[in-house]
Amino acid sequence: MSVYVGIDVAKRQHRIAVLDGSGAPLQKPFSVTNDIEGMNRLLETLLPWSDAIEIGLEATGHYWLALFEHLTRADYTVHVLNPLQVHAYQRSGIRKRKNDSIDAVWIADFIRIGGARHTSDPTVMPIYMQLRQLSRFRFSLVEQIGDAKRRILSLLDRVFPEYENLFSSVFLISSRQLLAEAVTAQEFADFDLDELTRILKTASRGRLGRAKAEHLQQVAKKSIGVTFLADASRIQMGCLVAQLDFLTQQVDEIDAALAKLIDTLPNQYLTTIPGIGPVTAASILGEIGDIQRFDTLKQLVAYAGIDPAVYQSGQFEARQTRMSKRGSPYLRHALWMAATVARMYDPELRAYYQKRRSEGKAHGTVTGALCRKLLARIIVILRDQRPYEPR
Numbered sequence: 001m002s003v004y005v006g007i008d009v010a011k012r013q014h015r016i017a018v019l020d021g022s023g024a025p026l027q028k029p030f031s032v033t034n035d036i037e038g039m040n041r042l043l044e045t046l047l048p049w050s051d052a053i054e055i056g057l058e059a060t061g062h063y064w065l066a067l068f069e070h071l072t073r074a075d076y077t078v079h080v081l082n083p084l085q086v087h088a089y090q091r092s093g094i095r096k097r098k099n100d101s102i103d104a105v106w107i108a109d110f111i112r113i114g115g116a117r118h119t120s121d122p123t124v125m126p127i128y129m130q131l132r133q134l135s136r137f138r139f140s141l142v143e144q145i146g147d148a149k150r151r152i153l154s155l156l157d158r159v160f161p162e163y164e165n166l167f168s169s170v171f172l173i174s175s176r177q178l179l180a181e182a183v184t185a186q187e188f189a190d191f192d193l194d195e196l197t198r199i200l201k202t203a204s205r206g207r208l209g210r211a212k213a214e215h216l217q218q219v220a221k222k223s224i225g226v227t228f229l230a231d232a233s234r235i236q237m238g239c240l241v242a243q244l245d246f247l248t249q250q251v252d253e254i255d256a257a258l259a260k261l262i263d264t265l266p267n268q269y270l271t272t273i274p275g276i277g278p279v280t281a282a283s284i285l286g287e288i289g290d291i292q293r294f295d296t297l298k299q300l301v302a303y304a305g306i307d308p309a310v311y312q313s314g315q316f317e318a319r320q321t322r323m324s325k326r327g328s329p330y331l332r333h334a335l336w337m338a339a340t341v342a343r344m345y346d347p348e349l350r351a352y353y354q355k356r357r358s359e360g361k362a363h364g365t366v367t368g369a370l371c372r373k374l375l376a377r378i379i380v381i382l383r384d385q386r387p388y389e390p391r
Contacts, residue, residue, distance in 0.1 A: 003049040006108030007057040009064045017104035029101040039070045056111035058083045132286030138254045148244045159233045160185040160225040174203035183237045184230045185223030258282035267385035275342025287331035291382035303327045306371045339370035
C-alpha cells in the first residue's frame with residue numbers, strides 16, 4: 001500500500017497528514033515540535049508504513065532544512081515542493097478553507113496525484129544548498145563593496161573632486177594606500193613629496209613614482225575641494241577603505257570555498273562553457289539545483305525570470321516586451337554576468353551579439369537573448385553530464 005505524507009512546515013511545530021493511495025486519511029492530522037523530540041516522534045509514527053512512504057514538504061524559508069535532513073537520513077523519499085505549486089493545486093479544489101491541517105492534507109494529496117515528479121538525490125542536494133547559501137552571501141558582500149565604493153567617490157567629490165581622474169580607478173591598491181594617508185586636496189598639497197613618492201612606488205611595485213607624485217600635488221593645489229570637512233572626511237575615508245579591504249578579502253575566501261564545493265560535484269561541466277568560471281558556475285548550480293526539476297528549457301527560462309512579459313488586451317498585443325524578472329534574481333544576475341563575458345570570448349555568441357546590435361536591437365535586449373542561449377547550453381550539459389563542445 002502506498003502512503004503519502006504531507007508536512008506543513010512552520011517555525012515552532014510542523015503539521016502532518018497521512019493519506020493512502022485513494023486519498024483517504026490513515027489517521028487524524030497531528031503536530032510535532034521542531035526539535036529532536038518532535039523528529040523522533042515523527043519517525044516513530046511513520047515506522048509502520050516505512051516501506052511505502054513518500055513525503056512532501058514545502059520549501060518554506062529555512063525551516064524545512066532540518067526536517068529534510070532527518071527524513072533523508074532515515075532513507076525516506078522526500079519531495080521538496082515549491083509553495084506556489086501547492087497553492088495552485090489547492091485553489092483548484094472545491095473547499096476553500098485554510099488551516100495547518102488542511103494545508104498538510106493538500107501537500108500529501110499533491111504528491112499522491114504525481115504533482116512531484118522528481119526527487120533530488122539527497123547526497124547531492126546538501127551541496128546545492130551550500131552553493132546557494134554561499135553564492136547569495138557573496139552577492140550581498142559584493143553589493144556592500146559597491147556601496148562602499150559609491151560612498152568613497154561621494155566623499156572625494158566633496159573634498160578633492162579632481163582625484164577621481166588621477167588614476168584609472170580610485171580603488172587601485174596604490175590609490176587606496178594614498179587615501180589611507182590623506183583625503184582632502186589640501187592634505188595632498190601639503191604632503192611631503194618624498195614620502196608621497198615612496199608610498200606610490202611601494203604600492204604600485206615601482207610602476208608609479210615621483211612624476212606621478214608631482215602631478216598629484218599640482219592638481220591638488222588647484223582643487224576647489226572643501227577644506228573644513230577634513231577631520232570628518234579623514235575618519236570616514238579610513239573606515240571605508242578598511243571596510244573595502246575587509247569585504248574584498250571575505251569575497252576571496254568565499255570564492256575559494258565555492259571552488260572547492262564545485263569540485264565535489266560529480267560530472268560538473270558548467271565551467272567548460274566560455275564565460276562561466278567556478279564562481280558563476282556555483283551560483284548557477286546553487287539556484288538551479290537538480291536539473292531534473294525542469295522538464296523544458298522554457299520552464300528554466302521562466303525560473304530565471306528572463307522570459308518576456310507579454311502585454312495583451314483584446315486585439316492589442318505589445319511588440320516591445322521586457323524580461324518578466326519574476327524568477328530567481330541571483331540566477332538572472334549570474335547569467336547576465338556570464339553572457340557579458342561569453343560574448344567577448346565565444347565566437348558564436350559574439351557574432352550573434354554584433355548581428356543583433358547592427359539590426360538596431362538594444363544592448364539589454366541582446367544580452368537577454370544571450371542569457372537564454374546560455375541556458376540552452378546549460379540544460380543540455382547538466383542533463384547529459386558531458387562537457388560543452390563548440391560547434
